[in-house]
Amino acid sequence: MALTVGVIGAGQLARMMIPAAVNLGIELKVLAEADGMSAELAAVSVGDYRDLPTVLAFAKTVDVLTFDHEHVPQEILRELVREGIIVHPGPDALLYAQDKLLMREKLAELGLPIPDWARITDAAGLADFLQAHGGRAVVKTARGGYDGKGVRVVSHEHDVDDWFLALAEDGNDGALLVEELVHFSRELAQVVARRPNGEIAVWPVVETVQKDGVCAEVIAPAPQSAGRLADVATDIAVAVAVGIGVTGVLAVELFQTTDERLLINELAMRPHNSGHWSIDGSTTSQFEQHLRAVLDLPLGATGARDPWTVMVNIFGGPASGSLGDRYAGAFAQHPLVKVHNYGKASRPGRKVGHVTVGGDDLDEVAYQARATAQLFQDTAPINE
Amino acid sequence: MALTVGVIGAGQLARMMIPAAVNLGIELKVLAEADGMSAELAAVSVGDYRDLPTVLAFAKTVDVLTFDHEHVPQEILRELVREGIIVHPGPDALLYAQDKLLMREKLAELGLPIPDWARITDAAGLADFLQAHGGRAVVKTARGGYDGKGVRVVSHEHDVDDWFLALAEDGNDGALLVEELVHFSRELAQVVARRPNGEIAVWPVVETVQKDGVCAEVIAPAPQSAGRLADVATDIAVAVAVGIGVTGVLAVELFQTTDERLLINELAMRPHNSGHWSIDGSTTSQFEQHLRAVLDLPLGATGARDPWTVMVNIFGGPASGSLGDRYAGAFAQHPLVKVHNYGKASRPGRKVGHVTVGGDDLDEVAYQARATAQLFQDTAPINE
Secondary structure (H helix, E strand, O other): OOOEEEEEOOOHHHHHHHHHHHHHOOEEEEEEOOOOOOOOOOEEEEOOOOOHHHHHHHHOOOOEEEEOOOOOOHHHHHHHHHOOOOEOOOHHHHHHHHOHHHHHHHHHHOOOOOOOEEEEOOHHHHHHHHHHOOOOEEEEEOOOOOOOOOEEEEOOOOOOHHHHHHHHHHOOOOOEEEEEOOOEEEEEEEEEEEOOOOOEEEOOOEEEEEEOOEEEEEEEOOOOOOOHHHHHHHHHHHHHHHHHOOOEEEEEEEEEEOOOOEEEEEEEOOOOHHHOHHHHHEOOOHHHHHHHHHOOOOOOOOOEOOOEEEEEEEEOOOOOOOHHHHHHHHHHHOOOOEEEEOOOOOOOOOEEEEEEEEEOOHHHHHHHHHHHHHHOOOOOOOOO | OOOEEEEEOOOHHHHHHHHHHHHHOOEEEEEEOOOOOOOOOOEEEEOOOOOHHHHHHHHOOOOEEEEOOOOOOHHHHHHHHHOOOOEOOOHHHHHHHHOHHHHHHHHHHOOOOOOOEEEEOOHHHHHHHHHHOOOOEEEEEOOOOOOOOOEEEEOOOOOOHHHHHHHHHHOOOOOEEEEEOOOEEEEEEEEEEEOOOOOEEEOOOEEEEEEOOEEEEEEEOOOOOOOHHHHHHHHHHHHHHHHHOOOEEEEEEEEEEOOOOEEEEEEEOOOOHHHOOHHHHEOOOHHHHHHHHHOOOOOOOOOEOOOEEEEEEEEOOOOOOOHHHHHHHHHHHOOOOEEEEOOOOOOOOOEEEEEEEEEOOHHHHHHHHHHHHHHOOOOOOOOO
8 A cells, every 4th residue: 555645735855845745655545725836746735734624634645744844833843743643743843833933932941052132022122132232133933933034134123113013913922032142153054854753864964055035056065064064063953853742854954153153044944945856956956865864764865976066046937938849949958957846836036946066176067057957947047 | 738648548658748848838748548557647548449440539639649558549649640640659669569560570671680480370380480590490470569469489399379369260361470589698689769759869778588488687788888889779779760660669679689789579669668767867758759759849858867777677566565665665775776556456566666776886786776676576686
């Protein structure tokens, strides 16, 4: 009998689980928010992930439930567990992916390296934090932010009055997270996978290049990361996975500060953009590993297949010319490049695909990846 | 607008096109012989590929039509072309995959190296051939054979009287193919892809190990194949692709004779078991390449990703224990191995999956692949 994994959400992360599921003969079922989503090739039900009967009916058709995103409400997750549904990651872990304030509290409790932070509920609190941190800081909404949304760099106590007002109107005793503006030389990400039985697999630490708060490019492994830097990144991510009890794939975004510390920036408890390189670049992709982990099967080897792998996101999609014309041009110039097209409608700034190239020479690999991605987008170049 | 490829047939070859199609955002539609076939995850219509209206209606929903098998009748293929359907490979090429006698005639006309052969219609003809070839020969039905079926080693003129009788009853002036029993040291396969515009891509020549007339194992590249041997294999396969006008993937099975000639054994005008290693072992898999070729898109790089890749077929499928138990055992022992499960019902001797391992040490890679495949089957070991 086939193993069956249910995925809540049908975006590109669910979509990229399909090849891994097809290879392994795992049945993948997806609960999509709407018709025509990225993962629609899998067996799709359409329904609201905030509606318990919908999610429960879906969950009862699968062996294990997992996620394309972290937005399923806690009360639904907990009711699923009460009903005997196997859910990975579980609600206790997902809580920290859903609420940045709880995440910071938990990471502080675990003694893990994080930026200075505070919970603030009004301009006076922000003023105090700014005063103590050189007059600038980052304010984040505790919930609902992603890809740079819900994040604001501030230098004045009234810079997020609109958010305070919204919290007050909500009346849920909400608060904002304020963090020191970290001086970093670069951003890294450490992706790991953890099974319910405790087994952990660790990919090489990668460098992530952001543009406008969104991941634009990933270099695997991160240049100059051999030795202790990689060990520290691994230790941090494993400590998070174990300390929070994450099951499945966990991505830990890290700042490498100008004074050479690694500080945790964000967590994602699912396959993550910083791990897309692993589809073509590692023996086991993060998508196959996630399926293995949530099914509590032994994890696969996570070594890199080439000395260097570079992944570049495609934004905004093919806006002029047919997809066939784009492919004709890109494939003719770059026969080594692997192209991933999420089948999503194009909107400026939206991630609609990525490309990956592996090889021995980082400059060459990065050039090919960047040049190919460029051929699929009409927006301004990623690397101006 | 998505590019759409239609596949006639829904076996494992169509199934293994799905991951490539998902990655590239190509829509794959499959005309299946029945419900519950291996490739059912793709958008499936069920219908008879021998029925023109069924095939034509299906073909009109896609940009290009291709095949999981070579059994679509010529009269249907030719009518599709008359109706303006783009068909790759086309009927003129497929003819030679459908009829071994025509194939031998064509290869002889092209001056390509093949075993001695003759067209025979009765026991007297077979007697003559046996007389001239040391008393033993191989007789093949011209049509319908695969995986060792329709092939018989004979030493007596009456050893295929049943086939002669069947041909006489058909009344179609049919004949059998008789070939010399080639003394070969090993079997090789050269897989290539060719676009309608003429571009050709060539994977490394591989060694194939047969058991009971069925491919059991593939080693890529074939040991001791560097240099002239690889060049000759490439030259033969390219000459076949060009001479016959093949579009898409072409596999040329070769004998390496004890006197060091390469002779063409069989042709397959589709992705082939001898190319499955390329999914995990080459930059471009034969399935992605086939989609690119039939869409007349530039072909991808075909280099091997590791010094050695070994693919071992799984026969008979998980016959005892759950799939989850099999995976638990196999993954725990062999974290480097890539497992491919075709989702087919298990029958003794039926190919239900394969495993692939890549690495630097052939003995180690072969051991891991064989040992893992063994864990998925209850039948006798492949390498006794």
